[in-house]
Amino acid sequence: MTRSDPASGSSERPGSSERPGYAERLSVPAGYWWIALFFGLTFVTAVSFMLGELILAVSTVVTIGVIAWTLLAWGSLRITVDARGVRVGGSLLEWPYVGAVAIADRAVRTRILAREDVFLALRPYVNGTVVIGVADDADPHLCWLVSTRDAGALLRAIEDNRPSGADGSAEQSRLDSRG
Numbered sequence: 001m002t003r004s005d006p007a008s009g010s011s012e013r014p015g016s017s018e019r020p021g022y023a024e025r026l027s028v029p030a031g032y033w034w035i036a037l038f039f040g041l042t043f044v045t046a047v048s049f050m051l052g053e054l055i056l057a058v059s060t061v062v063t064i065g066v067i068a069w070t071l072l073a074w075g076s077l078r079i080t081v082d083a084r085g086v087r088v089g090g091s092l093l094e095w096p097y098v099g100a101v102a103i104a105d106r107a108v109r110t111r112i113l114a115r116e117d118v119f120l121a122l123r124p125y126v127n128g129t130v131v132i133g134v135a136d137d138a139d140p141h142l143c144w145l146v147s148t149r150d151a152g153a154l155l156r157a158i159e160d161n162r163p164s165g166a167d168g169s170a171e172q173s174r175l176d177s178r179g
Contacts, residue, residue, distance in 0.1 A: 100132075104131045122145060
């Protein structure tokens with residue numbers, strides 16, 4: 001989802017290069033690789049062992065390829081905060097639409113996950129979670145729930161990069177009133 005302001009003509013702000021940015025990639029931990037390879041190769045070996053060595057070898061290579069492709073794709077989620085806004089994966093929430101931002105504890109996560117109108121970018125192997133309000137009534141998403149390894153750093157980066165004059169406090173009431 002990309003939003004732009006045609007009146008401004010540019011998403012760059014003066015002095016935006018001086019603001020600190022944030023970038024994080026939520027790669028899959030090694031334990032997930034070992035578990036996936038163990039179960040995948042155990043299953044393939046058990047099923048194709050009796051079909052001959054060639055089928056066993058081909059199915060083993062194909063299984064390793066599918067597991068690697070799946071985990072690399074799953075672990076390619078990038079979170080960035082820069083002059084344009086907050087980007088999670090392929091979605092961009094530009095600064096005029098970034099509402100209130102908070103670190104989500106277990107109770108907040110549970111409340112938000114019960115809703116259907118939330119953009120989710122969650123990974124089970126990452127403990128931190130940040131909720132980013134969407135300040136656009138035309139947007140189908142009330143907020144973004146994003147996994148991060150350092151929730152405090154992501155929160156600070158969003159607040160530090162937020163354009164001057166923008167305030168997310170009005171968005172908090174929208175989150176609470178719809179919740």
